Amino acid sequence: xxxVMQIPQYQHVQEGxxxxxxxxxxxTLSNIQWYKQRPGGxxxxxIQLVKSGEVKKQKRLTFQFGEAKKxxxxxxxxxxxxxxxxxxxxxxxxxxxxxxxxxxTVIP
Amino acid sequence: xxxxxxxxxHLIKTxxxxxxxxxxxxxxxxxxxxxxxxxxxxxxxxxxxxREEENGRGNFPPRFSGLQFPNYSSELNVNALELDDSALYLxxxxxxxxxxxxxFGEGSWLTVV
Numbered sequence: 766x767x768x769v770m771q772i773p774q775y776q777h778v779q780e781g782x783x784x785x786x787x788x789x790x791x792x793t794l795s796n797i798q799w800y801k802q803r804p805g806g807x808x809x810x811x812i813q814l815v816k817s818g819e820v821k822k823q824k825r826l827t828f829q830f831g832e833a834k835k836x837x838x839x840x841x842x843x844x845x846x847x848x849x850x851x852x853x854x855x856x857x858x859x860x861x862x863x864x865x866x867x868x869x870t871v872i873p
Numbered sequence: 874x875x876x877x878x879x880x881x882x883h884l885i886k887t888x889x890x891x892x893x894x895x896x897x898x899x900x901x902x903x904x905x906x907x908x909x910x911x912x913x914x915x916x917x918x919x920x921x922x923x924r925e926e927e928n929g930r931g932n933f934p935p936r937f938s939g940l941q942f943p944n945y946s947s948e949l950n951v952n953a954l955e956l957d958d959s960a961l962y963l964x965x966x967x968x969x970x971x972x973x974x975x976x977f978g979e980g981s982w983l984t985v986v
Contacts, residue, residue: 798974807963807977808916853915860929861906861965861975863915 769794769856771864779872784844786867788837788854797830797837798857802866803850811839813857844871876900877978879964885984886954894949894981896964904928904970905947907939908963910980916963922947923970954985 769790778784788797796815800808812821814830814837821828827840841848849871854864876899886892898905904923908916918931922941936952945966951958961982965975 807980810974810976813974857971857973857975860918860921860931861908861916862918863908866915 769854769862769864771852771854771867773867774865775868775870777870777872778844780846781843784841784848784869786839786852786854786869788839788864790835790856793834794837794856795834796857798855798861799828799837799839800853800855800863801850802853806850808853808863841869844869846871846873875976875978877964877966877976879962879978879981881981882979883982883984885986888954888956888985890954890985891950891952892954892983894951894962894964894983896947896949896966896978898945898947898964898966899976902966902968902976903945904967904973905941905945906965906967906975907947907949908965909933909958910961910963912960919949921970928970951983956985959983959985 771788798813799811802808818832819830825842829838851866851868853866856862878897880895906921907919910916919933920930921928925941938950941947961980963980965977967973967975
């Protein structure tokens with residue numbers, strides 16, 4: 766089946782540093798969604814990207830969809846301790862294929 | 874709050890037993906999907922129900938089965954439990970299958986001993 770890979774698997778940053786996670790697919794994605802899962806919690810929807818080359822911003826978070834619609838990235842500027850969690854990308858179709866996730870630790 | 878509720882929140886079962894997990898979807902949502910999330914892994918798609926019919930299935934054996942009821946609530950049944958079935962089981966609802974946002978419940982933590 767579909768497999769969406771994310772890198773890195775883990776990231777430790779000092780509070781205030783930037784953070785980026787990358788999502789890659791071997792096939793063209795119809796769209797990409799991003800979710801955040803806090804430790805012990807459930808995934809929470811952040812955003813959906815549909816168009817090739819699309820860029821969306823939510824405060825300190827910037828989401829990009831690649832021109833070929835095979836990759837996507839999430840960038841967080843000036844991380845805060847509240848950003849801690851695992852970030853998943855997912856392709857949504859009739860089924861949702863979640864990426865492997867990037868676990869972010871922010872050191873105060 | 875996503876409006877998606879799951880029960881029970883935690884349970885412990887013995888290998889070989891059967892378990893039923895329940896999910897109430899968000900009001901107005903006719904599509905329910907189930908996911909298995911092992912510790913440290915991403916959610917893995919089990920199956921989806923749309924208007925009471927199975928509408929897609931992931932790579933899970935037949936001992937994982939489900940139902941959707943006329944009010945769009947859903948059940949996940951797992952027979953002949955194995956130790957590797959220990960995981961967080963997430964239910965998610967959406968307006969329709971496809972590109973709509975999905976809303977997850979808090980999940981049911983299943984431990985098989």
